[in-house]
Amino acid sequence: MFDTDAAIPGTGSYEWHLDDDKLFWSRGLLELYGLKHPPDRAADFFASVHPEDRQRIREEMAEVCADADTFEHKFRIVLPDGRVRYLLDRGLVVRNAHGTAVRLSGVETDVTDVVDARIFPKGRAPEGGVVLGDAEILDAVFNDAPVGIGIWDRDLKFLKINPLLAEMNGLAPEVHIGKRAEELLPDVREIAGVAKLLQDVLDSGTARRDVEISGSTPARPSERRHWNEHFFPIRSAGRVAGIAAIVEDVTEARKAQETIDALLHELNHRSKNLVSLILAISRQTARSRPDDFLPVFQSRLESMSAAQDLLVRRSWQDIELEALVRSQLPHFAELIGNRIILRGAPDVTIPAPAAQSLALAFHELTTNAVKYGALSNETGKLTIAWQLSPDGTLLQIVWRERGGPAVSQPSRKGFGSTLTVGMLQSTLGGEIDVDYSSEGLTWSLKFKLRG
Known part of the structure; x- marks a missing residue:
């Protein structure tokens, strides 16, 4: 299944590979037929065609494959719920070097509401039915199609243009007639190349599909x-008499794709950084804590995961500092407000790039508090305070423990010190002060939020 027409209601496209009898339908065509899955072969497709139209369409297709380059069919289909719809099917025949038809490529349009009558085989109509002539049908489709349509003569001057294409160009339909595209739309990018492409189609008689053109118009x-x-x-009496074009405005789809591409690029960049950080943590943990590597490494990954969840929920925008702190205290939520005091404005936010480093630092400080500090007994207290500078550019965070066992300067620096000091200095450019007073640890960080 391909999806070139998902944004065009009532229209669907397909390809029929004749050599292996395979059908490929767009999402729009599936919706038009009321199906969830495309038919595998032509025989399955004909099951949706109205029984009275099947034999005629089979014969017309056989004639097309024999000697035509383009085709047009009008027929009815029966939806799974029993409703009858009326379709206009136009397309191209692709042939191999021997002239044998190998593929049909077409676009089908639901014209039920447009013509407001049933389309039947020539000379056949039920009681009370209305038989519309080809000119009436084509005129209705031309004027009300959900795509722009233009027709040029052999001098590449507009012969006809439908209202939607005129609206895209920002000029009244009558202004186009008798004018070349480059006269009307000089600001379309490489308009001279467009004119050459039109001439090539005129000279070769070969269709060109999926040509992307960009630029600005009076619209x-x-x-x-x-x-x-x-x-x-467009052929008449065996010769190419002009050219037609179907035009879709894909600006919004293009913008959406560019946004997706940018997000994927950013995701790839962040994923690489995350993998590098995990590898660094694993190596350092293995070096400093070989005896209990797995639980220590797992807890550090859980800390990163909690911060990652916050960032994803906020679409990688700035996040609240208090929310980040709480994400690193999941097992002590009941102590917050009693033995753990959070003190600072709740609307203080930090940039997304700082969140991972701060989360790991808070996790490490919490782990040490549980093992050796204020959270290792039943009476110790922990205060986490933060404050912005008057101009809002600097943030200071203070982690203060009191009431725990007596504290002393560690004899050596481990990976915990790397997480709470070294990494923050390198990633945030922060000023860090650590005081191992006997009353309890005091750790403070000051860094610039923005310039």
Whole structure:
């Protein structure tokens, strides 16, 4: 299944590979037929065609494959719920070097509401039915199609343009007639190349599909727009008499794809950074804590995961410092407000890049408090306070423990010191002070939030 027409209601496209009888349908065509899965082969497709139209369509397709380059069919389909819809099917025949038809590529449009009558085989209509002529049907489809349609003569001057394409160009339909595209739309990017492409289609008689053109038009002179266009020759009396084009404005889809590409690039960058950080933590943990590597390493990963969850929920925007602190105290939530005091404005936020480093530092400080400090007994207290400078550019965080066992300067620096001091200095450019007073540990960090 392919999806070139998902944004065009009532229209769907397909390809029929004749050599292996395989059908490929767009999402729009599935919706048009009311199906969840595309048919595998032509025989399955004909099951949706109205019984009275099947034999005629089979015969017309056989004639097309024999000697045509383009085709057009009008027929009815029966939806799974029993409703009848009326379709206009137009497309191209692709042949191999021997001239044998190998693929049909077409676009089907639901014209039920447009013509407001049933489409039947020539000369057949039920009681009370209305038989519309080809000119009436094509005129209705041309004027009300959900895509832009333009027709040029052999001098590449507009012969006809439907209201939607005229609206895309920002010029009245009558202004186009008798004018070349480069006269009307000089700000379309490489308009000379577009004119050459039209001439090539005219000279070769070969269709060109999925041509992307961009630029600005009088409709929106200050905005660059993008269009996906299909050009095909119009034949009369055995010769190419002109050119037609189907035009879709794909600007919003293009913008959405660019946004997705940027997000994927950013995700790839962050994933690499995250993997590098995990590898560094694993190596340092293995070096400093070989005897209990697994639980220590797991707890550090859980700390990173908690911070990651916060960032994802906030779409990698700034996050509240208090929320980050709480994410690193999941097992002590009941102590917050009693033995653990959080003191600071709740609306203070930190940039997303600082969150991972701070989370690991808070986790390490919490682990040490549980093992050796204020949270290792039943009476110790922990205060975590933060404050912005008057101009809002600097943030100071103070971690103060009191009431725990007597504290002394550690005899050596382990990886915990790297997480709470070294990494923050390198990633945040922070000023860090650690006081191992006998009353309890005091750790403070000051860093610049923004310039």
